[in-house]
Amino acid sequence: MIKNKMEIALNEQINAEFHSAYLYLSMSAYFQSIGMAGFANWMRVQYQEELAHSTRFFDYVNGRGGRVKLAPIQEVQVDYTGVVDVYEETLKHEQLVTGLINRLMDIAIQESDHATKSFLQWFIDEQVEEEANVEQILNNLKLIKGEGQGLLMMDREMKARVFVDPFAGIA
Numbered sequence: 001m002i003k004n005k006m007e008i009a010l011n012e013q014i015n016a017e018f019h020s021a022y023l024y025l026s027m028s029a030y031f032q033s034i035g036m037a038g039f040a041n042w043m044r045v046q047y048q049e050e051l052a053h054s055t056r057f058f059d060y061v062n063g064r065g066g067r068v069k070l071a072p073i074q075e076v077q078v079d080y081t082g083v084v085d086v087y088e089e090t091l092k093h094e095q096l097v098t099g100l101i102n103r104l105m106d107i108a109i110q111e112s113d114h115a116t117k118s119f120l121q122w123f124i125d126e127q128v129e130e131e132a133n134v135e136q137i138l139n140n141l142k143l144i145k146g147e148g149q150g151l152l153m154m155d156r157e158m159k160a161r162v163f164v165d166p167f168a169g170i171a
């Protein structure tokens, strides 16, 4: 059975992952509103990934005999000044999430909760990839100054992203 302090922290993470999903869906809506269908698709896949993260935490808390308590989701930003602005905010957000995951790991270590440490390792590794992916996109956007023919080409590339369940085949 999971300890109270860990249970509370994991419940906060369920909420944070839903908040991330909500944020990326808002960014997808913004991209739709400015006619960037490829970027809108990329953010929609990002939204689906965050939902998968939140349900992974949800299932873990239940699986350890804990009690899931869903809290209100914090409001998200609606408007942006352009594609670069969105990805700058995305990078900032993922850096924040990395901090949250690290904090969870710190608690698991303090509590000698080895099962939670093992569970969290996937998320520690995932955050490295998440930040690297967003940094790459942001660098490319800055190279083309976030406009013109280059932006249209990137938008076309972003259309190709498809959602793959990150936990398919993981027990």
Ligand code: FEO
Residues within 6 Å of the ligand: 017, 020, 049, 050, 053, 094, 097, 130
């Ligand atoms: Fe659930 Fe993008 O971290």
